[in-house]
Amino acid sequence: MRPLYTLNLAMALLSAAACLSLFPGTTAAQDVTFMDAAPAVTAEPGAPAGRARERSVAEISESFEGFLTPRKPVVIGLLLDGPALREDPTERYQAEILEVAGKSFDIRFVRREADWTMAGVDAALDGMLSDSGMDLVITLGMLGSLQACQRGALPRPVIAAQVVEPRMVGLPQRDGKSGVRNLAYLAFEHVVQRDMARFLELAPFSRVTVLVNGLLAESITTLRESLVRELATMGLTAGLVAVGEDPAAVLAAIPADTEAVYFGPMLNLGDDAFAEIVRGVNARRLPSFSLGGPADVRAGVLATLHPEGEARRVGRRLANNAYRILSGTAPESLAVAFAHEDAFMVNLETARTLGLTPRQDLLGQAEVINEEPQTAEREYTLAGAVREALAGNLDLSEKDRELRAAAQNIPAARANLLPQVKAGSTYAAIDDELASAVQPARAWTASITTTQLVYDEMAHANVEIQKRLQAALEHGREGFELDIIKLAAEAYFNVLRAKTLEGVQKSNLRRTLANRSLAVRRAELGVSGPGEVFRWDAQAAQNRIEVVNASALRRAAEMQFNRVLNQEQESFFILREQGLEGEPAMDAGLRIARRLNDEEQARQFRDFLVARGLEEAPELRQLDEAVAAGGRLYTATKRKYYIPTVGLQWELKHKLDTAGKGSEGGLQTMIVPGIPDNSWTVGVQASLPLYAGGKRKADRVQARESLEQMKIKRASAAQKIEQRIRTAARNTAAAHANIGQARAASEAARKGLELVSDGYGRGVLNVTDLTDAQTAALVAELGAAGAAYQFMLDLMELYRAVGVMEFLEPASTLCPEE
Template identity: 40%
Template sequence: MTSTFKSLTILLTVFCFIIPAAAQNPTIHIGVILDGPAERNAARQREFQKQIIEFFNSEYDVRFTPENTLEGDWTAAGVKAAVDRLLADKDVEFILALGPISSNEIALRKNLPKPVIAGAVIDAKLQNFPTKDGASGVKNLNYLDEAYSVTRTIKAFQEVVPFKKLVVLHNPGILTAIPQLRERAQQEVQALDAQLEFVPVMTSAATALQALPADADAVYISPLLQIPEKEFDILVAGINQRRLPSFSYLGKAEVEKGVLASYAPTDDMTRRARRIASNMQRILRGEEAGSIPVDFPSAPQLIINMATARAIDFYPNWKTLTEAELLNQEEVKTARTLSLAGSAREAVRVNLDLRIASKETESGKYEVKKARANLLPQVEASATGILIKQETAEASLGQQAERQIDGSLTFSQLLYSESASANFSIQKHLQTAREDDRRSVELDIALEAATAYLNVLRAKALSRIQRGNLKLTVSNLELA
């Protein structure tokens, strides 16, 4: 009995240890490659780690460790060394490239001993990334392709700002690692009959601003991932101080910081991280990375910062205003506001047609008075005086006085005149018609003003609704 109890106890103890061990999720160590040290790296990395860990919470124990998170030095050679190190590390099962240089380095490799995902692709087609049937077609390689080309962004900028000399602020490491970007930008700007100049930027805004040519009339801000946030703000403020229209490749986040415009998909790190996590899951479940679709569709949206536009004395054309998402729109501030009734009264007060009708009505009153005067008693008075020389009066022997004054006073009353009575009646009717016409003009003016007022309110409401619908449509498209 005692022996049986002890055996049962041992079995239960062993069973309790075995069950948790069997239920434990497999551990996956992920290596992360960043192009170089940057202030933005920490926030970006935290978001990716958070989303991926949450995505695999019930399936895998995902580990991100500092020793497996490598930063290059913003050069192709430095990034290549980081890639080689993680590919050779046997403790790393999966690699994520979260920079444009590292994504380019990984995607162009022929042999990859472990699964990798390039998550920061600029222009896959231009960079000659491998593709086959919508996937990479390369063993262990997957990447995210937004199909967001440099050509589209430059054309979009030129439609907003018809520049003649464009300056591109760029990270020299990116253009050195991906020289096709420089070549394509030059071709596109030449096709637009404009000039192009490149200005390298690392961490100093002052150096970049000093290098801006005096004859530049627009600035294109390429991904400057290495520049500190404070320096980026100084850079944008300096560009705006020179009243140069600016355009961001990265999108809305930089437009909110003061860049004039952007034509880019929303840089949604959460959505990107979840897509990477989904692709990782498919790979870990046995699907070949090279067969997973690389399309990462998104809807570019023209965004304009109207506060910046006002600051640099730039006003977009009507087509641009109707198609773009406008940030920091200024409400029109006036000393007085008009209500519906107030707008009608104001229109009546200043309308010239109504003033003419009022003058005609006033002159008609005198015509009525004039016609009525013929029917009233008439009093006429006259006086004449004659003064002749004294010699002439004496020579007339009393026939002519030296001074002679004659006067008369006549009173008359018209008892009946058909024409005078008819004229008076006609003038009264004409005056009534003139007053009615004036009132009609006044009411028409008030009606037109009220209609215009309501049309403005309706147009504003429809504009808000349409912009809301556009945002919703774009959001649904991105989700789809």
């Protein structure tokens, strides 16, 4: 057996040497520097970009089975203050400890829960400390951590994982270490001051109430006094409310004159009780800030500075300390300071409830949730947005008015073919010397004249031409309606795309801030210099600019959407996310894309789309009517050479009065009759110009050339429509194919970034490696985020080119289901 063991050991050493050779400058003789960076994670199939699956305790333990070097068995006790009422990070801590120390130690965990009472926590801690089989005790709750730190020298190693503001509560500390035998702890220092400084930027106040776990407040008799003194240095008047199990009692204890509420540690409350307190605070319109982190903000607290993954970072620090203690390092010699990592989060729904409008520069630094109200009077699907645009768009309304106005050209042209009746009255006065019975000196008559155009070629042609031109305008209106449908759909997708891209930029900013925190810890440990921190500061500033620009683009897209729908341009609305799979509006589009990407049938399908488009195109029907109108005008100009204009006129005249010379009766009127009391005339006129100076020929030639021009224009339009359809079909196929490629690129870049981030956190890769990987991930993520929307936009262009808006039809006509 000895030779086999020697061979196996040699192989293990060779493998270790090969692993070390992966990192230039690292040798087996060098010390390993442990950092609070998160460990590498593996991607879970189907997980969203930027997320990954954390390895479970069982998976990590299994990976160490059969490890060649015998591992020393150890027992680590995990003490909780009570049953987890909210998030329980225990398994995360165990996984981190196994990740770091599992290669050297065969670890067994013993978990014990107290009963959320000081006596219960004391008894559980006594039991663990008196257990001779316990190699290390980790107190995971604030009560247990406080009790461990207040006991003095301990019989066995203890790590207190939750110590907030140790100086404020009078916990031991000497040269950045506990200085107490067998005691190590994680100190979250200056947390309250930091939170309050940011809180004051969000909502100015001078009187604040701090809510803390009632048992914690009882255990630390100096907590109230220390808290009041500390916040007084910031110009604040502070009060403390001990939180028990009754939310109503907590709300009643908040003073009436308080102006803000700070949520301290309250892990003894369940989610429902906590949410009830938050609702009560918000109902009193009191701004709030939480020490608890993002979960509290999602429950309705206004803001927090504490990061989402704090449990992982704490777990990594516990793992490093546990490894060093189990390896022989004295707990009291370990540094207690735990570096802050800011992750500003703001709940804008709460801000709206409180009537607050946070500054844009603050929001640019924050992860914003509930940026839009959860409900709105205006909520749209794609089809709903298009229908509202058709009902209210001003450009379409203008086109309708234009159409109705132009429709009057037809009756105006037809009027020339109908009888024209007019009434008139004439009063005439002449010199007496010229007057006679035929024309008295004064005469007043009235008449009614009727004219009827029996036939006129241009008048008849004009009626037909106006009908054709009106039909052309109606087809033009159909095309304009399709343009509005496309415009509304594009505005819809542009808003969704802009929101998505804004989210990507915000995520990238959070990633930069997390990397900055890594750089701070690297500088503290001497792995790098302060220049790296400044580099990340510059990167964060640039990322904030990109977030602001992305937000401006989103606002512009929203205003465009409102304008198309004829709504107040800065009014709020909600758009339903339009996915690709399982959406009726997109099902036909996906079938079209799949056929266009099938080489065997793509050409035939494009030909079909072209034929359908040429058949449906309102632009061609509009030009067809214009060609017909031009043809009728050309015919009329030729007929003018040989068809006369014929008209009929009839007039009835009545004498109203005469006066002066010639108006008297007598011999003269007996010989020459005067003006009769009533008279009428009837006449028929026919005219045919024999020579008009060449105008008829000029009109005929002009009409002929205009007709030929219109025919050529129609043929050109058909070519352009065909080109538009074929181009849109190619673009749609390419955009659909690009979706998968963009997602694959984003996933690969994300995995690469995770590996580089882990290497950077462990000190084996430099800042340039990480910035390059982050930039690549950002570009890929932006591409993946925009790819689906680009496909939808290209699909809308294809629908418009063909002239059929499939997503508004009850059933697909371009690509029906098989």
